[in-house]
Amino acid sequence: MKKEDKLIIGGHEFNSRFILGSGKYSMKLIEAAVKDAGAEIITLAVRRANTKEQENILDYIPEGVTLLPNTSGARNAEEAVRIARLARELGCGNFVKVEIMRDTKYLLPDNQETIKATEILAKEGFVVMPYMYPDLNAARDMVNAGAATIMPLASPIGSNKGLATKEFIQILIDEIDLPIIVDAGIGRPSQACEAMEMGAAAIMANTALATAGDLPMMASAFRQAIEAGRKAYLSGLGRVLTRGASASDPLTGFLRD
Amino acid sequence: MVKVNGIEVDAVGKTVSEYIATTEYDPKRIAVERNGDIVFKSQYDVTVLEDGDSLEIVSFVGGG
Numbered sequence: 459m460k461k462e463d464k465l466i467i468g469g470h471e472f473n474s475r476f477i478l479g480s481g482k483y484s485m486k487l488i489e490a491a492v493k494d495a496g497a498e499i500i501t502l503a504v505r506r507a508n509t510k511e512q513e514n515i516l517d518y519i520p521e522g523v524t525l526l527p528n529t530s531g532a533r534n535a536e537e538a539v540r541i542a543r544l545a546r547e548l549g550c551g552n553f554v555k556v557e558i559m560r561d562t563k564y565l566l567p568d569n570q571e572t573i574k575a576t577e578i579l580a581k582e583g584f585v586v587m588p589y590m591y592p593d594l595n596a597a598r599d600m601v602n603a604g605a606a607t608i609m610p611l612a613s614p615i616g617s618n619k620g621l622a623t624k625e626f627i628q629i630l631i632d633e634i635d636l637p638i639i640v641d642a643g644i645g646r647p648s649q650a651c652e653a654m655e656m657g658a659a660a661i662m663a664n665t666a667l668a669t670a671g672d673l674p675m676m677a678s679a680f681r682q683a684i685e686a687g688r689k690a691y692l693s694g695l696g697r698v699l700t701r702g703a704s705a706s707d708p709l710t711g712f713l714r715d
Numbered sequence: 716m717v718k719v720n721g722i723e724v725d726a727v728g729k730t731v732s733e734y735i736a737t738t739e740y741d742p743k744r745i746a747v748e749r750n751g752d753i754v755f756k757s758q759y760d761v762t763v764l765e766d767g768d769s770l771e772i773v774s775f776v777g778g779g
Contacts, residue, residue, distance in 0.1 A: 479779035488777075503778025504746075506720045506771065509739035515775050516744060528778055540751075544773050547746035547753050615779070642779075664779035 463692065465660055467637060468553070468585030468606040470524065474498040475654070476684050477526065477639065478677070479664020485518040487673050492520050495677035499524045501555060501662065503531070504545050516550070526587065528555040535574035542579050554579060555609065555641075556588045565615045569596035573603050580604025589641055592626040597634050608634055609662065611642040612653065616665040618645025621653060631657040647676075647683030654687025655695060718769040727766045731759040734770075745774050 465472040478497035480488055492500060500523050502515065519525070527545035532538035535558065542554040556579065558571045572588045573596060579586045585606045590596060592610035600608060610627050613619035620643060621627070631638045637659030644650050650661045661684050670676035717726040717734075726734045731754055735742050747754040748771040754762050764770070 480777040481779045482777065485777065501779055502775040504773050505776045507740055507745050507774040512739070514741065514744045515777055525775075527775065530778055540748075543753055544746045544748060544771075545775075547755065548744075548773070548775060550775070662779070 463688070465637060467587070470585070472498045472524070474681075475660040475688055476650075476681055477501065477641075477660055477662040479662065479667070480515065480519075481664050482668035483673060485513060485515050488515070488518040489520055490674040491667060491677045492523055494674040494681065495667075496681045497523065497677075499526050499553075501526045501528055501664070502545075503528055504541050504548070505531075524553060525550040526553045526555050528557045528589075529575070530557050530559075532556075532558045532575075533560055534558060534568070535571045535578065538571070538575040539578050542575075542584060543582075546584070552583060553585045553587065556586055567591055567611065569593055572596075573599045576600050576605050577603035580606075587639070592623045592630055594626075594629050594633060597630050601634060601636060605636060607637040607639050607659070609639045609641040612640050612649070613643030615642045617643050618666055618669065619643050620645055620649040624652075624656070627653065627658070628656055647679045650680055651683040651687035651690075654684050655690045657691050658687075660684075716766065717764045720770070720772055726764050727768075729764050731762045731764065731770075734764060735759070740772060745772050747772050 465475050474496045476495050476497050477499045478495050479501050529538040529541040532541055538556050538558050546552055556572050556575045558568045559565050560568050567589050569590050576586045576588045587607045587609055588600050588605050589609045597608050610630055613622035639660040640653040640658045641662035644663050645666045667673050667676050716723040750769055
């Protein structure tokens with residue numbers, strides 16, 4: 459493995475390739491999750507502030523972790539841009555995960571609106587990480603619009619169904635010259651590992667942890683799986699035979715004749 | 716009246732700073748939008764709320 463294997467997003471360097479979600483679980487578990495995941499980036503959402511809640515999620519996120527606000531709730535580019543600007547005004551950096559959905563059943567991202575929002579936000583100096591349906595043409599448009607990474611979905615958000623779009627994510631990995639971060643639908647460490655073996659730059663997971671029996675332990679399992687997959691990718695996977703077999707043992711010196 | 720996060724409140728004539736001081740909001744943890752435009756923190760003291768204004772006050776929550 460290379461000595462320095464950094465994930466670079468918008469000029470920022472990260473050692474961890476596990477982007478952690480913070481939704482659907484207690485704020486009190488965040489610190490343990492970040493620690494056991496080894497995560498350096500955590501996603502957040504922006505919502506109307508509630509005066510009755512005295513606790514703020516920012517108080518639970520360890521220092522030094524990069525915040526990645528998403529634009530969830532946006533139904534078009536205009537709403538996503540608005541949410542991104544508000545997120546930046548919250549004073550925690552200029553990263554944004556653009557997430558635009560028109561469909562409320564499958565929560566599938568709207569690639570066309572996402573391209574538009576990416577272009578506007580990149581021009582305003584954001585590090586834009588668009589969440590998208592894995593389509594090569596749309597991904598190329600996002601690259602041209604100024605995206606810092608591409609975040610294709612593995613399967614519908616929160617489904618834990620794994621790499622349903624595997625072949626199309628592979629196309630993005632092969633053809634797009636930006637980090638491909640698999641986001642949404644990864645339910646198990648083995649699926650995260652597989653995506654990393656394919657050459658994904660990182661994995662984003664939330665529901666897989668939030669619905670696990672022991673969240674910090676699952677965070678640790680994901681971390682190990684992602685690291686294993688990365689090492690396997692960097693080492694170069696062994697070939698697969700189309701048919702037949704290939705002995706691993708010497709074909710001479712048998713104890714016969 | 717001023718609409719704050721969808722609820723009408725009596726804050727006409729107050730600055731954004733003065734209004735926030737009457738609430739439980741932590742000014743360090745919120746962002747404010749007035750009639751669709753962000754009110755930067757440096758403008759809280761000089762932005763006076765008018766009748767019919769609509770404010771959105773947001774903060775970070777857990778999310779993916």
